[in-house]
Amino acid sequence: MTDRDRPSLSKRVYNKLVRLIEGPPVREKTIVKVMDALERRRCPPCFLVGVYRSGTTLLRYVLDSHSQIAVPPETNFLNHLADMWRSEWLRKGLQGVGVDEEGLVLRLRDFAWSIYDDYTLAKGKARWVDKTPSYVDILDFVDLLFGPSCRYIMLYRHGLDVAQSLTAVHANDGLAGPAKRYAEAYGRSPRLAFTNYWVDQCRKMLEFEERHPERCHRIRYEDYAGNPQGRLPAVFAFLGESWEPAVLDYHKGSHDFGLQDHKIEWMRGFKPRTETYRHWDQQELREAVRLAAPVLEQLGYSVP
Template identity: 30%
Template structure:
């Protein structure tokens, strides 16, 4: 029986992979590499496309590859044949349910940061879904996204300007804030997670109706290797110890003028309400 369907969302480079790895270490949780399912289903959210844009039989490549590693190619023949929202999302949820049950577990955890943009659609068609938002200091997110889009431009869809990286974080924060009063949402700060992982993970376990397991804090590095795809080298730090990387890239990678501009733009953004 499936007891929970959970999504980790937020800005990229906000600690989503670390959080996913910690939670996936629970004995009742199954998780997966990022599926990007709803982006492929809907495309740019505001265009509201009614058909899936890419993928064999409507299944995104990221999910296809994961199913192949699990030896579940037959699912591609049985599911994802419809190109309409209701049936496609039903197939998606069904497949994750089945993979979780085959693992002998009861809760699945999907982590694609930009699924933040598709929460209304997810909630409409998966009404039991819960959402875990992770928030990180803007200057560190911007610096990390900027560096990774330059270093891994092919995988990130091209290099991004400093302004676009900043605008993405500002928009994501505003969007997460819009769900503060809604049920089935919890908000975690990256800085709290790395400083007090024990306390934060207990809080999230309670939200997910799970009992806290002490060994989650030790098993996560091994679990990270299963949720990080082979073409995601920028995530490999999550296989090591839990340490904060805040301020490192911001001060070493960005120019002084860029640092000043970012600090000026984010100085009035209050994220204290996410505690």
Template identity: 25%
Template sequence: MHSDRPVFVIGCPRSGTTMLQLMLHSHPRVAVPPETRFLVPAYFSRRAYGDMRLADNRRRLAGWIAEGRTTKFHELGLSRPDFVQAAMLGPGSFGSVIGMVFKCYAERFGKPRWGDKRPSYYRHVEMLMRLFPDAQFVHLVRDGRDCVASLKQMPWYKEDAVHAMANWAEAVDFGRRNARRLPDGTFYELRYEDLTADPETELKKLCVFLGEDYDPAMCEPRHVAELAVPRHKVWHSNTHEEVTTAHSGKWAARLESWEISLCEEVLGERLTAYGYELSGARKADRDHVGAYKAAVSKRRTARQRKYNRDRLTRLREPGPIAALLTEGQRRLAGLPQQRTPELLRA
């Protein structure tokens, strides 16, 4: 029997997560939309929407998802009224309303299983497990020097190279932690370089983890890029091309010498642990190392502050959190098996 567990693609930004999203979306049973950007802010403001066992509260939350200016719902090709109705008729939990977006998106393509991709989810895995207790996570790792070089070129990345290094280190550290703490069959990690060098082998192994049959279309993600990558995201132009190894190792030409030195000094242990060779660059300047440590501390402080606020919210949660959209979760809750009529038609 095939699984219907949600699949989340995570990793440091510019690790190739959009390519992996398209590979999964190319599978005949799995739909993974472009980044939606509503899940995390909705979760952290959940008290404002009240108990999701009340249909009117489900309508209010679904209305914000569908109409909010920052939610990217309009990029999913879904009918707003149909989604809001599906959320109102669906199970009475916060996760169910959130998950209904992705369920409707999957039904748009006639697929029974859905996923979501957002690199920064790597730091929100605990939250995602609260919403979707049977979720599976696929963590993509890329050479940190290439991630830093790529982030520097992004029009939306407002920080400097030092913060980009701290970002990569944070993603890798969370990945290690998630690998240790999550139940068996929940977390899977692979390298961008291996995926681009031999996509068929790597995707076959990934499909075993997901409980899906491998499909050769997964190796040709460019064929779905027109549908699943919004045109305004010009930084994802590579997804319209064949899978290639040409983008690996470009850091050597794109990073300044001091950036290479700092990368290899502060990220060296992590890089070598994942099989990346160091260039033997000179020792980094003390001021640059200090700037990196300050960036790490700033990120940690901001993260801890947000987590502390959320712990207080958990003491006063207004209603059920976990989604009841998969057969496994419905069985645990003593609910009947779902029927297959579509809630939303393409």
């Protein structure tokens, strides 16, 4: 790791001063009660899909600021439901008590949907959006659970900027999950490891988009962060929700605080970070470009 991959002292001091002057971000923790089945209504589902460090948390705050949309912190639990679904051993055990594959899907669907619905109703809203980057790996299972009514906001960010951001987090021992496994398996260069990770995850997203184009809306971090008033209304229109300009002041509202939210808690407004990879060693940059170029071009990015 180089010093450039670690947050500078001046930046940390600046962020601390911002928090002291403007006050801490408004946080809350919604208390969710288990709704009676007769009182619960099934809310429209949507997933915000993106690779880690792609601007998903910022867009989550924006969506959660809408009067009709509830966006919880990262939920993670669907990964474990997917493990249950894939387990042949578990399926055989359930068959012994009369639960076949269709019955298992129905039970998993009811359980998952009820979690989101109870949260949404507790927030006094009408629909929910889940923002959990690890769900890129289980998109087909998610679609099996929530079916043709589910919508997907597919968020992308330039792969080398994602790799640089992941490298900085990794340098401070703040990384876990699949991205960390890439770094461990590709020890020569974390930047190249995370470039590979971005390529693999984006290909999964693009393949899913190709299979379900009518239910996916593509947006790029650089576009919405650089021109929020121009780009964000289309996201809400895709969901069938009216545009509310107040969502641009997301930092003035209350949001449940999640595991990843500390990364943007000091932000106010929209400040896109681009071309953060320009300081890389030239040989490393050339190799990263070679790895990422096909997907960058497919997403409409210029290749360095």
